[in-house]
Amino acid sequence: MEFVEGIREKDTLELTELLKKQETDGEILVEGTVHSIRKMGEIAFVILRKREGLLQTVWEEGKTNISISDLKEGDCIRATGTIRREARAPHQKELRLCAVRILSSPAAPLPLAIDKWKLNTSLETKLNLRPISLRNIKERARFKIQEGVCRGFREFLYTRGFTEVHTPKIGAKGAEGGSNLFKLSYFHKPAVLEQSPQFYKQMMVGVFDRVFETGPVFRAEKHNTRRHLNEYTSLDFEMGYIDDFMDICAMETGFLQYTMELLKREYAKELKILGVNLPETRKIPTVRFSRAKELAAEKYGRKIKNPFDLEPEEEALIGQYFQEEYGADFVFVTHYPSKKRPFYAMDDPEDARFTLSFDLLFRGLEVTTGGQRIHDFHMLTEKMEKRGMSQEGMEQYLDTFKYGMPPHGGLGIGLERLTMQLLGEDNVREACLFPRDMNRLEP
């Protein structure tokens, strides 16, 4: 009987390990994909792509066991060689190749020059060739940063007593209602894809007090803009026993502070590759919705068309205002109009036209929507009635409140939008591995 006793230790070295080696350490073993080949006669520079970065290896006529013509870009190889200092190489080290074994070979030459520092091609082409275009070092670095953001969210919330939940994406009813729901037939019953884990995370506040989820949400919005996706990853949390919605803003600020530190510490390489300037998160200004509109209107000479709506251009100007006046990358815009918020939002007791809610703008773009929710059963059913909403299909959600719920609130953060703003990208599709929009369902 054979047994598996845990991970197998391998002789092959990862980049960090092998860069610690010296010539005197003798032959080492390495694996990687041939990223590019530059032939120089008797020698050739063969750049290997590894998960931690690029490694310069050197093929030498008569010293390496294979002919350089046997090697091509896209080959996956296992090779032995010796490490040498070389001031002009990345990391100031290179590997002199001894024995090269080709593990696999591509069937065709690459359709994109992925070894260029910046892929010189349209977004459309990059997305069509996603499995290939992401092999470019800069392209893939974005998604390491994205990993760091998602990881930071979870790690931070674990330390603050939150429980991670997994809620269903197929449901009988959407949390926000309206027409932007994808519909499907579920064993002959009508069903929808959830627009948000809102109902479920509120139900779970009654159980765990503080919960979070990182998962996909689906919106059948007929928007084809640079900031909309029809499927995206939402970072959601919901917490009980809040004093007011500023507890939610404070928790989000804590997350941002934690995550920027995590990125600095663990993702420095990718930040450098992408030239990212991390935003200021020590002090995030807050401004009421109505006041924010006024400030932007006054400073930039814009007329307020609708006091209960915020257009993307106004968002951008508010962002600019707080950048210029306070050096702030983020700003909490609070007290959104009730009309613009779902029924479960808590109205401001001082002026019911507004809610105890907020959006977080990051460099002029909304990346979060959050706020305090109604926790009283009667208040909730009355508001539903006032909005002409039926309770049908909402029984279990309403039960949550009927049987007691603490004051609570929460938020949802668009992971791709946050990544996009962090990286200074102009299109949210640059921050999504496989975007889904009105025209794109593949790859």
Added chain:
Amino acid sequence: MEFVEGIREKDTLELTELLKKQETDGEILVEGTVHSIRKMGEIAFVILRKREGLLQTVWEEGKTNISISDLKEGDCIRATGTIRREARAPHQKELRLCAVRILSSPAAPLPLAIDKWKLNTSLETKLNLRPISLRNIKERARFKIQEGVCRGFREFLYTRGFTEVHTPKIGAKGAEGGSNLFKLSYFHKPAVLEQSPQFYKQMMVGVFDRVFETGPVFRAEKHNTRRHLNEYTSLDFEMGYIDDFMDICAMETGFLQYTMELLKREYAKELKILGVNLPETRKIPTVRFSRAKELAAEKYGRKIKNPFDLEPEEEALIGQYFQEEYGADFVFVTHYPSKKRPFYAMDDPEDARFTLSFDLLFRGLEVTTGGQRIHDFHMLTEKMEKRGMSQEGMEQYLDTFKYGMPPHGGLGIGLERLTMQLLGEDNVREACLFPRDMNRLEP
């Protein structure tokens, strides 16, 4: 201008903090939900449910500021009081209540006796009343354990050089094909919900070498059994540069070992509440599919009906065999028949009727399917042709291989099944917050 500078420190204490307090520390502040009330005349025991567990508080006539008749189960309260040693209380401490403020009150009495140690009700009722039944301490503890498993998966894989990815759940084509796909209309185009992130994680091996994802998958299987869900959380990883599929088994074993340690360390309270015996993960036996069938047949006098299929009863017997013969909770069953595996599975070069793949059985139930995948473009397209599969809609997946891929493999773990077996539950619905099956779409 107001600024948010990070999380707000509160005076209210969490359970761990307040249990460190003594009577001499004076009044402390606490919040929680009234879980149960036991009146004893001049005093009453008011058990508070907090996220970390239960706290015994004591109402005293004339000493607490409110009448006991003002308090009811389901109330959310904020209270001050003093800590006293009390040998008979949970944690040997109780809180003598001074001032109680009711933050919110339920609109109706609870429909379930959630304060009982074990909920004495059917699975059906528990699921129908999910937001309430999960308020039971044992019920909710399961999902803390589930959190630990998912967290262990990610934490372990981060340390092994894996990158987390988020792949789309709406696609043009399913990874496994066949009839068990949920279909929907995506802006007038036919689309499906992904059965697995298989294609995407393979594409990403060419980019990051090692990737993982924890997310929902959707299977329109017409099974209504104790072990099937139509939507579940899949823990997936895929890794490049493997020597053979035993590298995958070894990585999974590493994950299990890491996770059991994490549970012991951080989830001891919940393990105790549920009386969980953690499984043995130091040495996991491996056995070939055909041999496993023979062993079970010989020992338990069962006839092998079909040498290329494994029935649930056989799985259970194989589990029993390895438990009895080797004291093993887990067993890797390897070399599954090609007919039972999707086209991308690597056939065994020594006998193409079988594949270089495995299932992991945990106490007699399949919790993982994994294996080596085909990485060669020509081998892949030939196998598709042999199976009569069209390449239509597979162009970008196939491009991944056309332009070079390392030898690789991976696996998918059913989070709910793994949780179910870990907890010794009999129905996978007990290990899913909001199960989706053929008959259940709500809550």
